[in-house]
Amino acid sequence: MKRALAAILLIAGFAALAMLVWRRPEPPAVPPVFQSQELPEPCREQDFEGVGYIVCAIDLHAYDVGLFHDGADGKPFGSVDAFTRAMKAQGTPVLLAMNAGMYHRDLSPVGLYVEDGITKEPLNLSDGDGNFFMKPNGVFAVTKSGEVLVMESEAFAAARPDVRLGTQSGPMLVIDGVIHARFEPNGSSRNIRNGVGVSADGKAIFVIARSPVSFGSFARLFSDGLKCPNALYFDGFISAFSNGSKLLVGKTDPAGPILAVSRKR
Numbered sequence: 001m002k003r004a005l006a007a008i009l010l011i012a013g014f015a016a017l018a019m020l021v022w023r024r025p026e027p028p029a030v031p032p033v034f035q036s037q038e039l040p041e042p043c044r045e046q047d048f049e050g051v052g053y054i055v056c057a058i059d060l061h062a063y064d065v066g067l068f069h070d071g072a073d074g075k076p077f078g079s080v081d082a083f084t085r086a087m088k089a090q091g092t093p094v095l096l097a098m099n100a101g102m103y104h105r106d107l108s109p110v111g112l113y114v115e116d117g118i119t120k121e122p123l124n125l126s127d128g129d130g131n132f133f134m135k136p137n138g139v140f141a142v143t144k145s146g147e148v149l150v151m152e153s154e155a156f157a158a159a160r161p162d163v164r165l166g167t168q169s170g171p172m173l174v175i176d177g178v179i180h181a182r183f184e185p186n187g188s189s190r191n192i193r194n195g196v197g198v199s200a201d202g203k204a205i206f207v208i209a210r211s212p213v214s215f216g217s218f219a220r221l222f223s224d225g226l227k228c229p230n231a232l233y234f235d236g237f238i239s240a241f242s243n244g245s246k247l248l249v250g251k252t253d254p255a256g257p258i259l260a261v262s263r264k265r
Contacts, residue, residue, distance in 0.1 A: 040095040040243050042261070048225045049217045052210040054241055054249065055226065056096060057203045058261055060146050065204060067100060067115050067165045068258045069107075076107040080240040081252045083260070087244070094244045094260040098194055098208060100140070100234055101167040102132045103256025111153070111168030112139055113257055123157055124168060131233065134182060137170025138232045140196045140204075148204045150197060150230040167257045173197075173219040173231040183216045191236030192250065193218050197228030205231075206259070208241045208249050 036045065042063065043056040058065060068083060070076055072090075077083040080097050087094050102110045110132050111124035127133055136152040141163040143149065149161060152172060171180050173195055190212035197205040205228055209218065215233075222231035240250025 038243055038246075038248060040261070043096065046225070048221045051213045051217065051221075053221065054208050054210065056206040056261070057199065058206065059203050060142065060148065062264060063095070064262050064264055065142055065165065066260050066262070067113070067167055068260060069109070069113065069115065069120070069256065076256065077258060078107065079252045079255050080242050080250065080258060081247055083255075083258045084242040084244060084246075087260070092262075094242075094262045096206070096244060097242045097258055097260040098206060098234070099239055099255040099257070100196075100259035101169040101257040102130075102235055103254075107254060107256045109167065109257050111137070111170075112156075112166050113168070114141070114163050114166035117144065117164050123153060125153055125157060131236075132170040134171035134180075136172050136175060136180075137168065138172040138175075138230075139166055139168045140232050141166035142204075148198045148202055150228075150232050167259070169232055169234050171215075171233055173215075173233050174223045174228060175230060177223065177229045179216070179219045179223055183219055184214070185216045187214045187216060190214055192239050193233065193236040194239040194241065195222070195231055195233045197222045197226060197231035199226070199228055206261075208239055210249055 042058055043054055046053045046055045071086055077086060080099055084097055104110060109121045113121040138150060138152050139156045141149045142165050144162050144164045152175060153168060173180060192209050193213055194208035199205055205226055222228040238253035238255065240253060241248050
């Protein structure tokens with residue numbers, strides 16, 4: 001009887017140990033590792049509220065910014081990594097590339113998409129679910145005269161600027177110096193996020209987090225850390241950043257609109 005009881009207790013102990021092992025949480029994600037010299041020349045590393053970022057301040061007098069969606073075969077590039085490899089293969093080097101707006105399942109843009117002055121998707125002012133429709137959403141654009149814009153979608157519709165490129169996404173992160181009203185200071189939703197702001201001196205400020213961050217903290221980076229009066233969220237979870245040769249942040253997740261920066265020729 002004693003032996004039977006001991007056997008039962010031993011089996012129970014092994015079962016409990018197995019459950020502990022089974023339920024052990026996954027180790028936290030390790031931020032991507034790269035050498036500082038791998039950052040493109042207009043970019044730097046910056047820490048803010050315990051999160052590391054890549055911050056790229058782009059002066060359009062020195063650099064070209066472009067939006068891309070389809071390759072030579074007429075099909076979407078599909079990811080930042082695929083875009084980077086395609087540019088290298090055709091001998092068109094880029095300094096950096098990142099995803100630049102939300103998309104449908106077929107990778108088509110959810111909202112406004114203007115490439116080389118041609119409007120390929122119209123401005124979307126409708127209501128709906130998800131981050132894109134967390135009003136106010138907004139537009140990142142560069143006018144044909146070279147001005148960088150980050151504007152609420154309704155304001156963009158009213159102003160009707162003549163733009164060379166534009167992509168709509170949402171939500172806005174910062175609107176005229178004020179953080180989006182629906183953000184919690186540090187909510188539970190955490191993702192690797194990327195976005196764009198415009199500095200007081202007119203530079204485009206492209207940013208990607210190197211580890212998961214809340215909407216509130218990400219918005220404060222733009223408003224308090226980078227002093228951008230207006231900033232727009234591009235996406236999260238699928239966000240990726242390439243230095244033109246390899247991915248420094250993110251994986252080969254799908255992407256619709258893709259933004260790239262190159263040196264002026």
